[in-house]
Structure formats: structure tokens, C-alpha cells
Amino acid sequence: MNYRFIIQYDGTRYSGWQKQGNTDQTIQGKLEAVLEKLAGEPVEVHGSGRTDTGAHACGQAANAHFHTERSCGQIKDFLNRYLPQDIAVLDVRTAPHRFHSRLNAKQKTYCYRIHTGQVRDVFTRKYTHHMAQDFDLEAMRAAAALLTGTHDFTSFCGNRRFKKSPVRTITQILIEQKDQELQLWFTGDGFLQNMVRILTGTLAEVGMGKRPADSMTDILEAKNREAAGEALPAQGLTLMSVSYE
């Protein structure tokens, strides 16, 4: 049977979603270890995509094929009992045999959180990036409008050896200040490596008056990573949701 999962995690302690080399400090690795215990055989988990070392998820999507007598509710309880406290499975359901979390994903939404208070916030310090700044939200929104749509995002890709198509469609960028927190919400059909963090870093520079909003067009056209701003740290980034047909 093919099962779909919705997974929440505090990524602080992990080397990202994806299993790699000989570290088991990945979300995928932790899930596969518990599912192997449940199924009695190795289970491969497919995520909707990687998340960076230290980045978080409220609604990562994944699927896995395995056999069990347990109901979906029982699988969920088993996972939450044996997973570490910083990973939780919010939903388990059966899926069509050919369903694949990454290949069938239509849209993803990320949120980047910046704590803008003068003093750090001890309770959100692992989930926000601290910049004790005032930001010009109107300038940031004008810049964001130029980044929305279908573009070659090479300038916003952290992997300089990326070989596949760098064209992505950003459906929406929302920028909101809530008390001492600035949130940037990005929805699109997919994001290149570090792309949300570089987009946020570039928009933050616009908000601080270090770049004009209309320079986004030039940055996109440059197709050169040097043209865009710095990637902000992964700890401020959360994958909020993945949507399917």
C-alpha cells in the first residue's frame, strides 16, 4: 500500500530532510527508521523535496510503500510514539499506487520569519532570523511583484552547478509585519536550492534601502548568482504546505 504523510518538524538538530552519507540526523532517516520498525522491512520515504539543514516544516508531504495490518490512525500513533519529540506526523492516509510526493506536487508555500525587535525573542529564536531593523514594506512589495510570475531564477539559485531548468513560477509573495515579526510568504510550483532564502535576503536589502525595488528585473536578467543578495540563514525558513491536484 502507498501511504501519504504530512509531517511537522523543528529542523534545528537536523542536517535537513534528505538522507545523506552516513549521518542519520535527517528527517527522512528518522522516519525510515521508525517505519522499518513498524513494517519489519526497510521502507523508502519520498519527500516532496529537500529542506535545508536547520530549516523547519509545518506541513512537509511524503509518501512510502509498505505493508502493515495497522490502520492509518494506528500508523500515525506508532510514528508519533517512536519519533523524536521534534518531529511529528500530523496525518497519514492511503494514496493511489502511483502517487509520488515530489513528482505530483503542484505548489509549495514557504514562510521566512524575521524578528525585527531591538532585542532577540527567546521563544522564537530558533524559528526566526533576528534583524533589528525597520523595513520599507511598500518597497519590498514592489520588488516582490517583479519577482512574481514565471522567470529564469538562476540569479537566485545557490547551486552554481545546477544543470536542470532554472525556470520556476512564483504564484504569490505576501509580505506582512505582525508586531515584531516580518513574515515573507512564497507560493510557487517549485523553488531552486536556497532560492527562498536568497529571495528573502534580496527583498530585505530592498526593505533597508540598499537596493531599489526595480532592480529585480536586472537581477533576473543577469542570470548570475552574484547579482542577487545574500541568502539569509536557514533557521528562519519553514515549509508551510505542499499542495496536490
Next chain:
Amino acid sequence: MNYRFIIQYDGTRYSGWQKQGNTDQTIQGKLEAVLEKLAGEPVEVHGSGRTDTGAHACGQAANAHFHTERSCGQIKDFLNRYLPQDIAVLDVRTAPHRFHSRLNAKQKTYCYRIHTGQVRDVFTRKYTHHMAQDFDLEAMRAAAALLTGTHDFTSFCGNRRFKKSPVRTITQILIEQKDQELQLWFTGDGFLQNMVRILTGTLAEVGMGKRPADSMTDILEAKNREAAGEALPAQGLTLMSVSYE
């Protein structure tokens, strides 16, 4: 000069506010160490009261007498630069010589947070207590009304050898469900050891139908710790604010 501080901390790693024995893992101890570095001599910090091992604060109040050439803003910056990331000083100001954070405190407000979702919340897991339950808020509010006012709270005191007056005045108890979080807010002129956690545990039992709301009167009259419910874990407890004249 006498300085007043407002301090926020994530208490997860600490043995509470108050310095004790040979551990420096207390908030008071961390503050005194940084103030000694600033003032060039030992500094004694007076808090508005203890907080339990693992409990948190959004607005703990404290004061300390010391000499420095620095302005209040510079003292605040110095403290936030050298304190650990899970302690932050939100405000520093000068106070009258005789001001004492504990002796002059008029009211304190605590919030106890219970995560009521079926699955743990990975982002608030250190600041909430998880009880996957529906609670009868009306019954809890009826019980809370009987606890409000001036009473002998011996039944709600975790220290059985407590020698001073166990009479306290609770001004207000607010009970609110926000999405998957149940919050209990307590305001009063002071609270005995573990009192907020025992009050919350007892009210939670009322909310689960394990005790009638009107049994609060009997519990108060019993003046016996056995009559009340269990203390809930410290991690759900946050000292929100301390008020002065």
C-alpha cells in the same frame, strides 16, 4: 545606582530563577555573572520571585545596585551581548534607591499553556504541556470563580513545610481556548510554591469531568495538599508580568 530590569527567558535549560548551591544554571546566576563583568565587582540581583526549574518568563522583574558609567541602553546592550541566547533583557531603567523587585511587587500574572491537539506541536513543545483532550471550559470557569478572591491556599501549596501565611488574593483567572491551545491566565498578589501548576492541574481535572466545579470550596477548606489535583509540569508555565504601584 539601583537599576530595574525586565527579563525574558526560555527556562528549559535552567534550574529556575534563583541561584542555589553550586550550580550556575540559574537565570539569576547568569545575570549576576554578566553584571559582574560590567560593573567590575560582584553584583547581587533581586528577582520578583522564584520561578520553577524549567518554567519560563516573558516579563520577570528584577533589580540590582551597582555603579557604572554606562547608560541604561548601553547596559541593556551589554547584557544581551553576553547573556546566553535563551535569556534576554527587554528593559533597563533606573529606580529609587529603596525599590525592591520582590518587596514592592503588587501583582503577578502567569500563563499556563496546554496543547490540546491530538498530536504534539513540535514548535511549542517546550513551552506547553501536551494533553490530547477536550476540556469543558464552562465547568473550569465555574471552578475558577470559586478560587478567585482571598483564600488560604494551603491545599494548593507544593511546599508542605511552608511556615509563612498561606493566604493569597487571586484577582482574576482567565481560561481561553485558542485553536489547539488552552491557556489559563492567573493574576494575583502572589503565589505559593507550585501553586499555579497545582491550580491548573486541579482545573484541568474539572475540565475533564474528574471533579465537580463546586468541589473547589471543599478543597480550599481542607487546607490539605492531598485534597487538590496534581501539579502539571513546569514547562507549560510562563511568568508573564509583574506589576508595581
